[in-house]
Amino acid sequence: MACLDPLRLASRVESEVYEPDGRARKYWRIRASRHYGGNVAGDVVGCNLRCAFCWAWRYAFNARPGFYLTPREAAARIARAGPYRLARLTGGEPTIGWPHTRALADMLVGRGYEFVLETNGLLIGSDRIDPGEIPRGMFVRISVKAPSKESFEKVTGACGWAWDLQVRALEKLLEAGFEPGRDFRAAVVLGVAPEREYSLFFEKLAGIDARLVETMEPEYIVLYRHVVELMSRRGFKPYLALTPDGGVVRRGSR
């Protein structure tokens, strides 16, 4: 099967989930969540990857569901959804429709919120988003989907060259003066490749800046029923995953 170009896909998805007049963007849910000690999460529609383990695939792969919110409307919904002063935008891909996300972050940070952007980083790595446009006070969590080009292509459906954009995004944030742990971090999805690939990848990251490894966050595949359904359709078997109640499953142990 031919690999997909995630930059072209981002442009197409943007035309389906973002309205430049009013900077309105499509969401499928706004909810209080327990992550980070309690926060309000905006789940956006549409993504430019097709990860075989995506927990949000019904909305990330399909731009039809959802509802539009302007930045002001999204800020109001976030304020109503919970008492937390930490907000995050998450999957789908929140850098698609970037003017919306930037305006929302400006609004919320201006009101004293902490704001976390959970992104695959491709548009930052590709020069479509300059780190200088990232509002100060926004914490950027770049979720690296695989430890190598080869495994990236296998699990995301995107061409292997796009893996470099994930790494490039981390480099660009460093070059722009963002500090690992304080302003951003790499979150690395575990279990998509053998351990030796991860060792090589962590060495590569340490060669860029040791703080990328020190502050790295592991991300686990969780075997929710709908995730298992997707993985089985894609013929993907993780090397390591968690059950929804936190049990560890290794390849071959089931």
Ligand code: SF4
């Ligand atoms: S980048 Fe995230 S939202 Fe997009 S397909 Fe992968 S796991 Fe799903």
